[in-house]
Amino acid sequence: MSLNALPQLLLNGFFAGSFYAMMALSWGLIFSTAKIFHFAHALVFTVAAYGAWMVASQGMPIVGTFIVAAAVGALAGLAIDRGIYRPLRRRNALQLNVFLASLGVLLAGEAVIQFVFGVQARSIQGFTLSPLRLGRAGFTTLEILVVVVSWVVIGAVVLFMRTRQGTAIRAVESNPELSRAMGINDEKVYRNVFLVGSAMAGVGAVLFSLQETASPTMGIEPLIAAFIGAFVGGIGSIGGAILGGLLLGMMENLGGIFLPGHLQVIVAFLLLFIVLLVRPVGLFARDTKA
Amino acid sequence: MSGAQPVFEVDGLKVAYGARDAVFDASLRVDEGEVVALVGHNGAGKTTTLKSAFGLLAPKAGTVRFAGEHIVGHDTEANVRKGIRFVPEDDFVFRQLAVEDNLHLGGFAMGREVGRASVERVFEEFPVLAERRKQRAGTLSGGERRMLSMGMALISEPRMLLLDEPSLGLAPVLVRQVMDLTHELAKQRGLSVLMVEQNIDQAVRVADRVYVMRAGRIFLEETADQMRARDDWWDLF
Amino acid sequence: MRVRGAYRQHSPSRWLGRRGLAVLAAAALVVVACGEEIDPDDDADPDADPAEEVDDDPDPDVDDDDEPTAEGGEINIGALLAMTGGGSWYGEVMSAGAEQAVNEINEEGGVAGYELNLITEDHESGDADAAVSSVRKLLDVDDANVVLSSFTAPTVAVQPITSEAGVLLLNGGGVGDELIGQEALYNTRMLGAQLMPPLVEWALDEYDAQTFAVIHWNDDAGRALNDTVVRECEELGCEVVESEPHEIDERNFSPMLARIAAAEPDVLVVGSWGNDVGHILDQARRQGIEVPAIGNEWTPDAQEIGGEAMEDYVAVLDTFDADNPVHAEAEQFIEGYTESFGETPEFYGANYYELIRFVVAELVEMVVDDGGDPTEPGALVDAMEEAVAADHEFGSIYGDQMTFQGDGTILKPAGVYRVEDGSLNRFAALEEDQVVPE
Structure with missing residues (x-):
């Protein structure tokens, strides 16, 4: 056990947790509304990252890079919904088939990206780091950027859910058939959640690439963090997704107190399994009958 | 009612689920302020007819007119705005x-x-x-x-209500209440009501006219008085 | 009247069921595991080439040659390289070096009447399973007579297979301890156990260091490096205060680095290869770990990833000095490589060129001179064993010659480099286990 490392681990946990909270929300919104296990969200993430890399390497300032990534992500996500999920929806396809289609899109898309851009990792320029310290813990302005951007985006989505369109989303999330009976346009709602969720993934892709790099298979691990965060926190609950992501980030890092580094990947799945056994609706879901 | 145009008119409706036909050539009408019941066996196609008329399902053929206007192919949002409301049979x-x-x-x-x-x-x-x-x-x-x-x-x-089995799952006293409410809405507020029901007793009690459906076809239309005059309804199902 | 059951639930947890979710989680676990296999960063042997994609290869593989040889036939050389994944740069430069050797030899009419045929396979940056299946293909389908391998884990994984088949296995990239003393396996790269001790001693003096922390790959190569540092410290009187293993291609080093920072070392030792070097230093500096860093690897990709964090990083590396060719053959190699590939060669490319141009070629000649058939299983292996036992001097573009040691390792020029202003600068040589400044 190494308690000296605790302040650093707590801080790292908060940085990671903020990012995971945003990603969990981006994926969870799509899953709870459209009822699709959107594996291809990882592809949206990757496509947005490469879009960001392309403009950033032409000298675009970081703000523009975020905007481009959000837009590219939104379009990619919408294209996947229109091209793959909507036709399957219309045919009342089995959930398993939709999941397999999503996985197929992801794998095919990654292969295309690898073919077009090559295998090597790309870094995104446009943000210079300055080091900062808080007591014994060190970090940089990049970590601050991640936290600020993540929470601003989360806040924007929370506000959006209070608008009329947000209400329609809640309705379709709760009962799509009844929503249609009430005259709510469910396809428009699906379009909106894919746009919002995918735009968030695009922003996340830039944050991720700034901290690490962009590569063809970059999307799978953030996706797993996203869905674990969403399930742990509680599907259908915005607060749940946020708290689930935060908890995941904290646990992954605090696990470092007693687990050797190469086992930390287990922490995420351990957390998921425990939650599924003990409280399957999610830790922060408000009602146990879901 | 009088010779005024019916507020709701379904003509020759054909609906299929994939390759399987469910409704053949259904026609009915509802006049202003009427309560019309569409009754029939489980699986006769009543709910399918109602949903297709409203726009929750797309019919293969046929027309639906509301206040004279063709509404097949319009989405549910448009129909709600025109004044037609649909209440589902469960999960409502x-x-x-x-x-x-x-x-x-x-x-x-x-x-x-x-x-x-x-x-x-x-x-x-x-x-x-x-x-x-x-x-x-x-x-x-x-x-x-x-x-x-x-x-x-x-x-x-709204001007018109489409009710899908409003009595479903309710205790008898509540069923009476719902039916009475429906009757009141029609007679005192001029709403037109098309109600799909399996509880024929209660439906006929408050309805003006009744259509009977079997195996996807509407084969009988009677006034409620005529229906009530029958000794029993078993031969209809 | 119909009797209805409970109303349909709409929540996905209910809708999927507990079992469904557990299956999904398991499926995700499988996908992650597969993902990690597709992109692990095993031994990365980078070279000082910028990582832009230049893959010019005007000379197609010998396969396309119209005139399959003279009397001798063909020698099939299998190459097991990192063509995809985080170590793809290694695969590029290694195959460039190998191809050049093959083309040069074939243009000269082959070796002892035999034409060379190069078949390249992908071990996906160190995936042992991919390596094994590729080697099976090389042996069974392509009839390989010799296999060039790279990275520690793939080499270790395929060695029993090639050895049993009587096929010579030559490694020009991996550095792990398990590569030593293996049947029919010979390494032309200096191993961590040979290179690190002098560097540790140098760091002790240079930085006045008492304590070291090691962050390393959780595999044979990384553990061997860690063990080497620990042993060296035992002798020199310093202390390794923290050893942090990490999975290859880990990406998130914060917990390991947090523990390392808490242990307050004087020097950080990077026992990892490939892109991980860049990620580690980048995250270490971001977490405020400012102590000097030393290691056994540097690649252009890692440099790009680490950026400023790589400044002042010191690495001990095999040296191939393209600016000072030691003889005409080396010059020919440099010119040819630069022309075909567009970059100056570094030691990985040089190693794989050498393996074919000198080691394989000379062995084939030896067998033919003795009246044997080099394509026969065991022929080249036996010739190699004899050559090593006789201290045979193989040609080399590093110097006049190179000799293998009995345990299958080699001694080669190595140097110590520091990253300055984004580029690698050599400031010392490794001579007789000492770092000697230049």
Whole structure:
């Protein structure tokens, strides 16, 4: 056990947790509304990252890079919904088939990206780091950027859910058939959640690439963090997704107190399994009958 | 009613589920202020007919006219705005949301026209709901939920109601209440009602006319008096 | 009247069921595991080439040659390289070096009447399973007579297979301890156990260091490096205060680095290869770990990833000095490589060129001179064993010659480099286990 490392681990946990909270929300919104296990969200993430890399390497300032990534992500996500999920929806396809289609899109898309851009990792320029310290813990302005951007985006989505369109989303999330009976346009709602969720993934892709790099298979691990965060926190609950992501980030890092580094990947799945056994609706879901 | 144009007219409706035909050549009409019941066996195609007329399903052929206007192919939002409301047979409230949120959603398609004032009006009409305004709809009793579903439909002050098995799952005393309410809405407020029902007793009690459906076809149309005069209905099913 | 059951639930947890979710989680676990296999960063042997994609290869593989040889036939050389994944740069430069050797030899009419045929396979940056299946293909389908391998884990994984088949296995990239003393396996790269001790001693003096922390790959190569540092410290009187293993291609080093920072070392030792070097230093500096860093690897990709964090990083590396060719053959190699590939060669490319141009070629000649058939299983292996036992001097572009040691390792020029202003600068040589400044 190494308690000296605790302040650093707590801080790292908060940085990671903020990012995971945003990603969990981006994926969870799509899953709870459209009822699709959107594996291809990882592809949206990757496509947005490469879009960001392309403009950033032409000298675009970081703000523009975020905007481009959000837009590219939104379009990619919408294209996947229109091209793959909507036709399957219309045919009342089995959930398993939709999941397999999503996985197929992801794998095919990654292969295309690898073919077009090559295998090597790309870094995104446009943000210079300055080091900062808080007591014994060190970090940089990049970590601050991640936290600020993540929470601003989360806040924007929370506000959006209070608008009329947000209400329609809640309705379709709760009962799509009844929503249609009430005259709510469910396809428009699906379009909106894919746009919002995918735009968030695009922003996340830039944050991720700034901290690490962009590569063809970059999307799978953030996706797993996203869905674990969403399930742990509680599907259908915005607060749940946020708290689930935060908890995941904290646990992954605090696990470092007693687990050797190469086992930390287990922490995420351990957390998921425990939650599924003990409280399957999610830790922060408000009602146990879901 | 008089020779006025029917408010709702279905003509030659054909509906299929994939390759399987479910409704063949269904025709019916509802005049203004009438309560019309569409009765029949389980699986006769009644709900399918109703949903296709409203736009929840797409028919293969046939026309549907509301106040003279063709509405097949229009989406449900347009139909709600025109003044037709549909109340499903089950899952007819948003269980996770509060009663007042359910009412707001009932008026969603109307946009700004339906606001707080409309919600309050519904609460005045259904005081039981007012007491539970913040409660999650899933926690209401069956009868209260049914009442809420009616409130959600009425909030937009519609001209026509399409009710899919309103008595389903309700205790007899509540069934009577729902039927009486339906009758009152038609006679005192001039709403037109097309009601799909399996509970023929209660339906016939409040209806003006009755259509009987079997195996996807409407094969009989009688006035409620004529229906009530029958000794039994078994030979119809 | 119909009797209805409970109303349909709409929540996905209910809708999927507990079992469904557990299956999904398991499926995700499988996908992650597969993902990690597709992109692990095993031994990365980078070279000082910028990582832009230049893959010019005007000379197609010998396969396309119209005139399959003279009397001798063909020698099939299998190459097991990192063509995809985080170590793809290694695969590029290694195959460039190998191809050049093959083309040069074939243009000269082959070796002892035999034409060379190069078949390249992908071990996906160190995936042992991919390596094994590729080697099976090389042996069974392509009839390989010799296999060039790279990275520690793939080499270790395929060695029993090639050894049993009587096929010579030559490694020009991996550095792990398990590569030593293996049947029919010979390494032309200096191993961590040979290179690190002098560097540790140098760091002790240079930085006045008492304590070291090691962050390393959780595999044979990384553990061997860690063990080497620990042993060296035992002798020199310093202390390794923290050893942090990490999975290859880990990406998130914060917990390991947090523990390392808490242990307050004087020097950080990077026992990892490939892109991980860049990620580690980048995250270490971001977490405020400012102590000097030393290691056994540097690649252009890692440099790009680490950026400023790589400044002042010191690495001990095999040296191939393209600016000072030691003889005409080396010059020919440099010119040819630069022309075909567009970049100056570094030691990985040089190693794989050498393996074919000198080691394989000379062995084939030896067998033919003795009247044997080099394509026969065991022929080249036996010739190699004899050559090593006789201290045979193979040609080399590093110097006049190179000799293998009995345990299958080699001694080669190595140097110590520091990253300055984004580029690698050599400031010392490794001579007789000492760092000697230049």
